[in-house]
């Protein structure tokens with residue numbers, strides 16, 4: 001950033017050539033420092049612009065919530081009530097007070113572990129199947145409508161079937177995650193493979209790349225933006241699915257915690273759990289998006 | 303008798319559904335080793351189709367291409383192509399785009415260090431070493447074509463195929479690239495087949511200009527030799543009578559005898 005500034009200043013000083021070189025050497029130094037200062041200031045400004053508006057909005061919304069639920073006869077707790085009653089859940093995610101009395105951090109980790117297995121399998125299987133389907137026009141035409149229908153089935157609708165098949169809650173929950181997130185990964189990968197530009201195929205043909213080289217050096221990088229679109233939709237769906245599935249299958253996950261809290265009328269705890277779920281879901285999406293932007297650097301901005 | 307590269311009675315018919323369109327009809331052309339041949343003709347007459355047949359990317363309906371005594375039946379690095387839209391792989395850096403070709407063509411013959419050196423050598427030939435770590439999206443159109451040219455040269459092709467390599471560039475950039483290509487042809491002695499629709503470019507660069515009639519069923523209408531000694535100097539040629547005469551011949555062919563009919 002500061003390089004062009006320094007450079008143009010040097011070239012600008014060339015017309016006034018008679019100045020001795022010793023002076024010319026000193027000039028860029030303070031310039032670079034001020035450039036650094038302005039850069040820091042610009043960065044701080046950017047951070048402020050990103051942070052201040054959401055903080056203001058959160059304060060406004062919490063205040064409105066507080067005012068609405070303070071009225072007599074309000075059915076939901078106020079933020080201050082949540083803060084006092086669920087204090088231990090909010091401040092310490094990783095406490096252990098008993099076999100069923102543990103911090104929400106532990107519960108989230110259990111849920112995340114299920115998601116990792118189910119989503120990991122969906123990613124592997126989805127990319128592999130999508131790559132195969134994308135190779136063939138007929139497979140694409142035949143399977144796409146079927147996938148488009150399967151894709152719309154709610155995660156919970158799969159649960160009875162998977163419970164019947166696995167007869168155990170743990171693999172059932174994982175299967176529900178898998179089956180929910182796999183469709184967008186398959187569909188997007190297949191579309192990405194189909195859309196490999198003819199130009200790249202020509203390059204591969206002229207270079208006589210073999211199938212293996214074509215797969216790794218052309219197909220996967222070219223389809224990467226599509227694959228990551230699928231992966232990003234998939235991770236969001238996984239997180240939606242796990243919470244729902246855990247409410248029914250039990251265990252220690254965050255989903256079951258909500259169900260349990262409802263049954264024992266701990267409304268404030270539910271609000272805290274919702275905040276956890278939202279924040280983790282957001283982070284998962286950002287992580288996949290971050291990996292995507294590193295991996296597909298340059299590809300999408302063609 | 304046996305020329306370096308022979309395009310032998312090539313016909314090309316595209317079949318789409320029930321309609322057959324004959325694009326090329328009876329194309330026969332001999333290209334000598336080291337010769338620079340341009341193909342000029344109105345848009346849509348089948349120039350790219352002809353180049354793709356030589357490249358092996360498209361199959362001729364009848365007839366065929368013989369390069370150094372061998373029948374061309376598939377694409378290969380001995381017929382490197384510089385495409386109109388550069389066709390660089392956007393996820394690779396400039397260096398890696400060329401290196402991919404070098405690794406594939408010389409993987410068995412050269413050591414790792416030699417391949418690195420050869421990659422840089424070819425980037426240097428097209429004056430692109432400075433952008434070696436940039437990605438295609440970060441460099442200009444002219445630079446992309448230079449990298450495409452470096453990639454093609456790095457394959458050490460028997461014939462270099464250029465499909466309107468400067469078509470999408472502004473006039474000034476185009477001039478620079480023409481000079482680069484002309485210099486490289488003099489230095490390396492490549493055999494080149496270039497497609498263009500720019501009359502000045504064809505006359506400046508070529509030993510022979512192949513003028514194609516309008517499609518459908520385009521044929522070679524006329525072949526013009528350009529007897530101007532090399533090295534050629536752009537500025538001197540502006541007033542050179544041979545240059546002007548050649549230029550006029552091509553213009554007459556394109557704009558009088560085979561005027562582009564919009565309805566066709």
Ligand SMILES: Nc1ncnc2c1ncn2[C@@H]1O[C@H](COP(=O)(O)OP(=O)(O)O)[C@@H](O)[C@H]1O
Nearest residue numbers: 316318325344345346347348349350351352517
């Ligand atoms: N794959 C194809 N299928 C059917 N027609 C084609 C195909 N490729 C090119 N053509 C037709 O062949 C003609 C010549 O195309 P092309 O060789 O690209 O022309 P030029 O490069 O001279 O502009 C055009 O009319 C085009 O529509």
Ligand SMILES: [Mg+2]
Nearest residue numbers: 349350351466
């Ligand atoms: Mg063309």
